[in-house]
Amino acid sequence: MKAYRAVGTFRNGRTNQNYTLDVVANDEDEARHLIYSNFGSRHGTPRRFINIDTLSKINPSKSTEARVIAHFRDTISSEEE
Secondary structure, X not given: OEEEEEEEEEEEOOEEEEEEEEEEEOOXXXXXXXXXXXXXXXXXXXXXXXXXXXXXXXXXXXOOOHHHHHHXXXXXXXXXX
């Protein structure tokens, strides 16, 4: 599993809202699916209104997202020691 950071915009009512979201996924396709499903379930936004400008693999220790920290908890602490 790898950590990915997505940066883009999504339609929130009549305006576009910027976002930065970190996810844990096996590959970029799965990361894109997680981004789309996150905004679809939380905000009711259809996939066509979610724009992913950049999707890049990141170091999990640089993330502040709770899901990423929890998933890599054992590996991050052993790397820092």
